[in-house]
Amino acid sequence: MTDPAEEMSLEELRNEIAEIDRELVELIARRTYVAGTIADVKAERDLPTTDESQEAAVMERAGEYAERFGVDPNLVKAIFRLLIELNKVEQRESR
Template sequence: MTEIDDIPDMPALRAEIDALDAELIALLARRRALIDRAARIKKAAELPARIGWRVEQVVANARRHAAEQGLDPELIEAIWRQLVEAAIAQEDRHLKGDEE
């Protein structure tokens, strides 16, 4: 990984951002695959897509990690709540037999 202060110009900086975005997308794709697995486990166990305490645990973890990295916990919470809601909708589709 390139040290941030070693990036010489805007084209190089943009290339670093684009590469990082690709890594983030790959991580989100892995998260989606994990959610698919969670849905299969929940279906077998007859659990609902939304488990309230787990939603709050995931959001609290994201806030804590954000603060540890010097990020705005409020912003990260808002992003994570959207991410979690999308995951719940994804699980719900699986539980109802409407997998994409």
């Protein structure tokens, strides 16, 4: 079996990375939108911005997904910590 990298040019591989990057940004935008909606619901119900049990569940889920896909769980969790912190900052600013 041939290595896929041998069959694709460097430019094709870079184009594939660029498409994946676009998809990642789109998913971050979707996640941010949904988190904003959650913030609105929390504000309407006078709930706190931070929900530590939910954050822990997100982190655990992220680690499980990372292991399932053969990605370093610590790296994935670091990315998710950033996403959660960004959402919390936006929630606080919108109140």
